[in-house]
Amino acid sequence: MTALLLAAEDVNVAQNVAFGIIAFIMIVAALRVVTTNNIVHAALWLVVVLAGVAAQYILAAAEFVAVSQVLVYIGAVMVLFLFGIMLTRAQIGSEKGLNNKSWALGIPVALLLLGLMAYVIVDAYEDTVLPDRGPTPTEALSDQFLSIYFIPFIALSFVLLAAAIGAIVLARKD
Amino acid sequence: MLVVNFLLLAAVLFCIGVYGVIARRNAVLVLMSIELILNSVNINLIAFSLMHGSVDGQVFALYVIAVAAAEVGVGLAMVLMIYRNRKSIALDELSEMSG
CATH class of the missing domain: 1.20.120.1200 (NADH-ubiquinone/plastoquinone oxidoreductase chain 6, subunit NuoJ)
Structure with a gap:
């Protein structure tokens, strides 16, 4: 060990x-x-x-x-x-009462x-x-994001946009 | 440094988060425990990224950070809506869907 x-x-x-x-x-x-x-x-x-x-x-x-x-x-x-x-x-x-009964x-x-x-x-x-x-150069990260991980990157942008809109819709008063 | 150090730390944080999810009754505290779990996963990703000398693990960690931010936003909006409708965010009172 x-x-x-x-x-x-x-x-x-x-x-x-x-x-x-x-x-x-x-x-x-x-x-x-x-x-x-x-x-x-x-x-x-x-x-x-x-x-x-x-x-x-x-x-x-x-x-x-x-x-x-x-x-x-x-x-x-x-x-x-x-x-x-x-x-x-x-x-x-x-x-x-912050915990469950069976905590x-x-x-x-x-x-x-x-x-x-x-x-x-x-x-x-x-x-x-x-x-x-x-230290990892940040260019290496951006190269990955903008080449092989580009489509997941765009998809993630849509996830964030959808989450922001969804949060607004859920939290509205009317 | 040994990779086991990072992995064991992540395992401890993960288990604390699991305990929090099981034990807590308040919805906001459950969301906090989920954050603990997500962070422990990120520590694992960074440790493996360092171990293999590739930045893919860091890319994945950044994805996890972004998804966690989205999750907290939607989760807290849901908690607010539940609070507005029921004046309580105790999870064991939300049992309409249990049949």
């Missing part, structure tokens, strides 16, 4: 330490998202998780995706969530899933070391 040791041989120790710290913060914040009794706090802990994900992207040499993550998730999606919270709730504060059922399900996935992942990729690559 060298996989779980942060400072394995011939790997960049500083990178590993940074990964470990960010991963710990992310896991704690994610646990708070699903356990806190205050919806606004859940949204703010979700910001911590999303920022941690962006930091992990930078560690994994995916700068453009990290910037998109910050712009789209922390910038836009979180504002949507806060709007959703404030438009559907009378008071801001901790409240009861405890989720714990064994999640633990079982985690055990299964961890076993499979460790079994398959036990000692695969990530290569040390420099």
Whole structure:
């Protein structure tokens, strides 16, 4: 199980330490998202998780995706969530009844899933070391988007347009 | 860095998100848990992109980000409509379609 040791041989120790710290913060914040009794706090802990994900992207040499993550998730999606919270709730504060009656059922399900996935992942990729690559040039991404992934790109534009129109239609008052 | 680090982190986030979807009763909190799940998938895509030295994984991650943004928009619009009609967004009260 060298996989779980942060400072394995011939790997960049500083990178590993940074990964470990960010991963710990992310896991704690994610646990708070699903356990806190205050919806606004859940949204703010979700910001911590999303920022941690962006930091992990930078560690994994995916700068453009990290910037998109910050712009789209922390910038836009979180504002949507806060709007959703404030438009559907009378008071801001901790409240009861955020969990189902059978919420405890989720714990064994999640633990079982985690055990299964961890076993499979460790079994398959036990000692695969990530290569040390420099930052991904954004031209490489745009080349992919505008050549072989062009039709999915256009389709995605239509999905976004349809979602925007659909959201307006659904949320209208009349 | 080992690829297992990224994959295990993503697995933990995924399972926390699954727990949130099962345990939460408030529709907005369920949507937040879904965001956790989508982000864990993105971490996997980025890790495999780095491992194979190809940018295809990053392209897919950007697609997932865009689709997640669309999903949140439509999802929250639906939540608002349900709230307007029923004054509640508790998911266990929405049982008309269960027959």
